[in-house]
Amino acid sequence: MTTGPITVPLVLAMGIGFGNATNAVDGFGILCMASIGPIITVMISGLWARFKTNRQMRAARQETAISKEQEVQAIL
Numbered sequence: 001m002t003t004g005p006i007t008v009p010l011v012l013a014m015g016i017g018f019g020n021a022t023n024a025v026d027g028f029g030i031l032c033m034a035s036i037g038p039i040i041t042v043m044i045s046g047l048w049a050r051f052k053t054n055r056q057m058r059a060a061r062q063e064t065a066i067s068k069e070q071e072v073q074a075i076l
Helices: 007-021 028-075
Strands: none
Touching: 007 028
């Protein structure tokens, strides 16, 4: 799960650690990224998968159209 009982505390702890290391501790921003960051990541990966699938389907349709055109020309 993206926002399971382990992920959010782990990301939150890492964000606080990085903030302390860089002297830039901001509680609300770290909490926000720990909560919404994994959700946005999954949504972006879904969009990427859809894009790749659509591109493959378009290529397959184009290939089918070309082969049908070649069949018609062979018959003539």
